[in-house]
Every structure is written in structure tokens, then in C-alpha cells.
Amino acid sequence: MTDSYAVIGNPIGHTKSPLIHGRFAQQTAQDLRYTAIEGPLQPEGAFAGVVRSFIAEGGKGLNVTAPFKLQAFALADELSDRARMAGAVNALKFVDGRILAENFDGIGLLRDIAVNLKRPLAGRRVLLLGAGGAARGALLPFVEAGPKELVIANRSVAKAEALVEQVRGQGGPVRACGYDDLAADGAFDLVVNATSASLTGALPPVPATVFQADGLAYELAYGKGLTPFLKVASDAGVRQLADGVGMLVEQAAEAFEWWRGVRPQTRAVIEQLTVPLR
Numbered sequence: 039m040t041d042s043y044a045v046i047g048n049p050i051g052h053t054k055s056p057l058i059h060g061r062f063a064q065q066t067a068q069d070l071r072y073t074a075i076e077g078p079l080q081p082e083g084a085f086a087g088v089v090r091s092f093i094a095e096g097g098k099g100l101n102v103t104a105p106f107k108l109q110a111f112a113l114a115d116e117l118s119d120r121a122r123m124a125g126a127v128n129a130l131k132f133v134d135g136r137i138l139a140e141n142f143d144g145i146g147l148l149r150d151i152a153v154n155l156k157r158p159l160a161g162r163r164v165l166l167l168g169a170g171g172a173a174r175g176a177l178l179p180f181v182e183a184g185p186k187e188l189v190i191a192n193r194s195v196a197k198a199e200a201l202v203e204q205v206r207g208q209g210g211p212v213r214a215c216g217y218d219d220l221a222a223d224g225a226f227d228l229v230v231n232a233t234s235a236s237l238t239g240a241l242p243p244v245p246a247t248v249f250q251a252d253g254l255a256y257e258l259a260y261g262k263g264l265t266p267f268l269k270v271a272s273d274a275g276v277r278q279l280a281d282g283v284g285m286l287v288e289q290a291a292e293a294f295e296w297w298r299g300v301r302p303q304t305r306a307v308i309e310q311l312t313v314p315l316r
């Protein structure tokens with residue numbers, strides 16, 4: 039019987055997940071169906087009901103996107119360390135009546151940066167902008183990658199400090215600061231915009247001095263072309279710019295392997311979805 043998977047979010051109209059998983063299934067000759075579900079925003083608890091109906095109909099797994107990542111976290115019977123650390127869930131697997139939960143966003147981002155863009159973090163100075171859900175997901179994989187220094191900048195410095203507190207003891211020099219403090223910090227090898235600013239066309243108030251020509255500027259949002267953040271980086275001379283399309287496809291590949299036990303190739307799918315940045 040064809041196994042059933044889906045992505046659940048709201049809104050869900052623009053999701054690329056069915057296309058990505060469809061390509062993965064073709065490539066690996068896996069017999070599966072992958073659809074998109076618009077999850078209910080009201081009433082409270084309705085999300086859990088939709089997930090349980092999907093399981094009852096024989097569904098094997100779900101990708102979870104905004105605004106349901108916290109509700110999926112609450113619904114899980116078993117959370118991976120990554121999901122616990124991120125405080126959010128982006129993939130579910132249903133096994134023997136249990137709901138297993140994962141978060142592949144951070145590892146997908148790290149793979150895209152280290153493998154696809156050939157920028158391993160080890161020994162590098164890394165600047166992470168933002169301290170919300172997206173930054174939290176990236177934090178543990180980033181720390182584990184062994185950067186020389188990891189600085190988390192946020193408008194609300196207290197939120198950045200709380201993130202640093204979470205990884206205290208995992209090793210590595212990690213610290214928090216505000217945007218004003220960055221002027222005295224010099225240039226970074228990698229600057230990652232994990233704020234939600236680009237979703238509204240806004241710019242985190244990052245000084246141009248954090249960029250260097252040989253560095254990488256990475257925008258987590260995808261498909262938006264040259265966002266204000268990437269434009270500032272480009273104007274500061276940064277030659278390598280990237281958006282989150284690679285992260286999107288890599289987190290999908292992690293979920294696919296977790297569900298199906300086979301690892302799909304990502305390169306052709308990333309190329310298909312890439313929107314020019316300049």
C-alpha cells in the first residue's frame with residue numbers, strides 16, 4: 039500500500055514540500071504519497087485532532103510548519119534531543135501508535151552551509167542574528183560544529199542571553215550582544231540572518247563592519263531574492279550570498295531519510311528551486 043505523508047501549516051498554499059518529497063520519492067523509487075494540509079487555527083486542540091485523524095487514516099509522518107511547531111512539540115510522545123533543544127518540532131513519525139518528534143531545521147541549515155556552500159564552521163567567527171525560534175533551532179548544531187566564536191545578536195539582548203545560557207556547558211565561546219555592540223566586534227566569516235525581519239522587508243540593524251568580502255552572508259528566508267539583509271552584505275563587498283533554499287531542501291532530506299531509511303540527493307532539487315539573488 040502507498041504510504042501517506044504530508045506537510046501541515048497555515049497558510050500552506052505556497053509550500054514547496056510536496057514538490058521536494060515528490061522528487062525525492064521518484065529518485066529513490068519509494069512508493070509514497072505526499073500532500074499539503076491546511077491546519078486549523080481554531081479552536082484550541084483542533085491541530086491535535088487533525089494529526090490524530092491523519093494517523094487513523096494510516097498516515098506515516100508529517101512535516102510541521104508555522105504556526106504549529108510548538109503544538110507539535112506538545113503532542114509528541116518522544117522528543118529527540120534536537121527537538122527538545124530547539125523547543126519546537128518540524129517533523130513527526132508515527133510508529134506503533136506513538137508520535138516521535140524531530141527538528142531538522144538546524145541540521146539542515148548546517149549541512150547547507152558546511153557541505154553545499156563548502157563553509158565548515160570549525161575555527162570560524164560566526165554571527166547569528168536573532169534569538170527567536172529559527173535561531174534557537176540553529177544553535178546546538180552550530181555550537182557542535184566547533185566555531186572559534188559564536189555571537190548571537192538580538193534587539194532584545196535578554197533573549198539572546200537566554201539562548202547562550204541554554205548551551206552553556208556544550209563548549210565553545212558563545213556570547214550574546216545587542217546590535218550596537220557589534221560595531222566593536224570586527225568582521226565575521228559567516229553572518230546568518232535568523233530574524234524574521236526579511237518576511238516584512240525589514241532589516242536587522244546590523245553594522246556593515248561585520249561583513250568581509252571573503253565571508254558568507256546567509257539569509258534564512260528563501261525565494262525572496264536580494265532581501266535588505268543580503269543587499270547590505272552585497273554592498274559591503276560580500277561575494278558569497280545564500281538564501282534558505284538549501285536549508286529547506288536539506289531539512290526535507292533529513293526527514294525523508296528518517297521516515298524511509300534512504301538518503302535522497304539534494305543538489306538537483308535545490309537548483310530547481312533556486313531564485314536568483316542579484
Ligand code: ATR
Pocket residue numbers: 167168169170171172173192193194195197232233234235240241242243
Ligand atoms: P522565528 O520563529 O521566525 O524565529 P520569532 O520566534 O517570532 O520568529 O523571532 C523573531 C526574531 O526576529 C526575534 O529575534 C526578533 O527580535 P526581538 O526578539 O528583539 O523582537 C527578530 N526580529 C524581527 N523583526 C526584526 C527587525 N525588524 N529587526 C531586528 N530583529 C527583528
